[in-house]
Amino acid sequence: FSSEKYGVKRKSFGVLQPRDIDYFKSILGEDRVVTDESDVLPFNIDWIKNCRGQSKVVLKPKTTEEVSKILSYCNGKRLAVCPQGGNTGLVGGSVPVFDEIVLNFNLMNKIISLDEISGALVCESGCVLENLDDYVRERNLIMPLDLGAKGSCHIGGNVSTNAGGLRLLRYGNLHGSVLGLEAVKADGTVLDCLRTLKKDNTGYHLKHLFIGSEGTLGVVTKVAIHCPALPKAVSLGFFGVENFENILNLYKRAKTSLGEILSAFEMADNGSVSSTVKNLKLSNPISDYPFYVLVETHGSDETHDSEKLSRFLSEGMESGVIVDGTVTSEPAKMKTIWNIRESIAGAGLVEGYSFKYDVSIPLRNYYDLVELLRDRLKDHQAKVYGYGHVGDGNIHINVIVPEYTKNMYSMLEPYIFEEVAKLKGSISAEHGVGFRKPQFIHYSKDESALQLMKDLKKSMDPNGILNPYKVLPD
Numbered sequence: 005f006s007s008e009k010y011g012v013k014r015k016s017f018g019v020l021q022p023r024d025i026d027y028f029k030s031i032l033g034e035d036r037v038v039t040d041e042s043d044v045l046p047f048n049i050d051w052i053k054n055c056r057g058q059s060k061v062v063l064k065p066k067t068t069e070e071v072s073k074i075l076s077y078c079n080g081k082r083l084a085v086c087p088q089g090g091n092t093g094l095v096g097g098s099v100p101v102f103d104e105i106v107l108n109f110n111l112m113n114k115i116i117s118l119d120e121i122s123g124a125l126v127c128e129s130g131c132v133l134e135n136l137d138d139y140v141r142e143r144n145l146i147m148p149l150d151l152g153a154k155g156s157c158h159i160g161g162n163v164s165t166n167a168g169g170l171r172l173l174r175y176g177n178l179h180g181s182v183l184g185l186e187a188v189k190a191d192g193t194v195l196d197c198l199r200t201l202k203k204d205n206t207g208y209h210l211k212h213l214f215i216g217s218e219g220t221l222g223v224v225t226k227v228a229i230h231c232p233a234l235p236k237a238v239s240l241g242f243f244g245v246e247n248f249e250n251i252l253n254l255y256k257r258a259k260t261s262l263g264e265i266l267s268a269f270e271m272a273d274n275g276s277v278s279s280t281v282k283n284l285k286l287s288n289p290i291s292d293y294p295f296y297v298l299v300e301t302h303g304s305d306e307t308h309d310s311e312k313l314s315r316f317l318s319e320g321m322e323s324g325v326i327v328d329g330t331v332t333s334e335p336a337k338m339k340t341i342w343n344i345r346e347s348i349a350g351a352g353l354v355e356g357y358s359f360k361y362d363v364s365i366p367l368r369n370y371y372d373l374v375e376l377l378r379d380r381l382k383d384h385q386a387k388v389y390g391y392g393h394v395g396d397g398n399i400h401i402n403v404i405v406p407e408y409t410k411n412m413y414s415m416l417e418p419y420i421f422e423e424v425a426k427l428k429g430s431i432s433a434e435h436g437v438g439f440r441k442p443q444f445i446h447y448s449k450d451e452s453a454l455q456l457m458k459d460l461k462k463s464m465d466p467n468g469i470l471n472p473y474k475v476l477p478d
């Protein structure tokens with residue numbers, strides 16, 4: 005259990021009683037109140053099998069009114085609640101720690117409206133990202149975010165974690181794309197900020213309180229989001245590079261040579277790619293290189309765009325910055341390449357236990373931490389892989405060990421966060437704080453900012469029932 009593994013004590017919340025279950029059944033019906041131990045189990049375990057809670061019940065509302073009734077009741081009885089979307093979060097935020105009630109959004113999955121002219125999509129929070137993307141693509145639009153977990157993660161989970169992903173470089177983060185939302189406060193009050201306007205400076209921008217607050221300030225029930233136009237031309241380059249210095253050189257070139265059509269600039273080191281290809285039996289379209297770079301373009305002129313990317317490759321090769329590479333506009337080939345990149349997160353799980361770090365640091369130091377860790381762990385059985393969103397200064401460091409040990413944990417934490425703090429980076433660039441990082445949040449947040457976070461929490465959730473043990477340090 006997470007509580008034992010990380011030494012956390014249960015707070016004095018109410019304990020679920022049979023009469024509480026009866027109440028939930030009275031509003032949701034028998035089927036949507038899950039209490040069978042084996043049925044509840046998957047909702048207690050996170051995607052990387054790092055955290056395990058002890059919840060006894062999963063509630064599956066279908067409407068905002070049901071969510072409101074549940075929260076109002078739980079608040080009255082001081083019953084703690086863990087909001088859960090697709091359960092793909094990587095910091096243990098989506099699973100309970102003790103016996104919190106799991107409030108799952110799988111059944112709140114209706115698309116409400118799409119304005120094909122403005123691109124404003126309105127939907128319920130449990131819609132799966134990939135389903136939304138498929139829906140809007142048929143109408144010549146795309147979702148403004150894309151991530152490896154798209155087949156399972158919910159838009160409500162994306163908003164609640166302020167998920168970044170593969171194309172943030174081009175389409176920006178969710179604070180820009182989310183036009184409005186509906187949320188339910190801890191006491192059951194429904195907050196209607198579900199506007200679809202691009203501009204609305206009428207007072208405080210309350211939607212931002214829910215973007216990235218990981219279910220600690222309220223529960224997101226509906227989302228209005230801006231969908232950009234479906235690009236007519238998409239091209240993808242996959243390049244082999246000799247050293248990290250050359251990746252930075254290429255990134256600078258990409259910004260000037262590809263300019264407005266650049267939509268993603270990602271990197272992965274040899275270990276990330278070769279282990280993914282091996283563990284998942286994929287095939288790498290180019291040979292073995294110390295580093296790989298993935299460059300994508302979204303534009304409107306296929307010939308022009310793919311020529312630009314091919315020229316980028318040939319100029320890179322002529323100057324020696326790129327050793328080898330391939331450029332394609334064929335959907336199947338692009339998918340194969342993206343699949344390698346998107347599978348890195350899960351490929352390590354085949355080998356053993358993954359310690360995952362998701363940090364922002366200045367680009368000139370981007371890869372330093374990987375090398376520091378390799379050196380620190382050289383006498384241990386540990387593999388250290390580095391990959392990530394270069395364009396956003398965000399690197400993912402995965403440390404793969406045969407199994408979790410307290411010794412390895414203490415070799416890594418807080419060491420890695422101290423190094424990030426020295427560089428004035430962020431200890432969580434895009435995955436959030438969740439359960440795994442509240443005790444380290446001070447490495448990236450000043451005391452005055454933390455105090456305001458605590459004040460906001462107190463004001464919006466005075467009994468602290470929403471996602472306790474997460475985000476805020478004690």
Ligand code: FAD
Nearest residue numbers: 089090091092093097152158160161162167168169219224
């Ligand atoms: P969950 O995991 O269920 O929940 C995440 C957090 O949000 C929890 O704190 C939960 O309590 C809260 N929450 C969920 N739904 C709601 C709601 N409706 N209201 C209030 N709170 C809610 N993240 C990135 O940023 N970029 C990436 O590129 C990326 N790639 C990934 C690739 C893989 C293979 C995997 C497994 C994960 C990846 N992630 C990435 C992390 C994760 O997918 C995202 O954080 C995602 O946004 C979580 O969505 P979810 O629906 O699964 O939320």
Ligand code: 2HG
Nearest residue numbers: 152349360361400401402
């Ligand atoms: C990615 O970019 C995700 O692939 C997951 O953010 C990163 O698992 C990870 O460390």
Ligand code: ZN
Nearest residue numbers: 169393400434
């Ligand atoms: Zn990422």
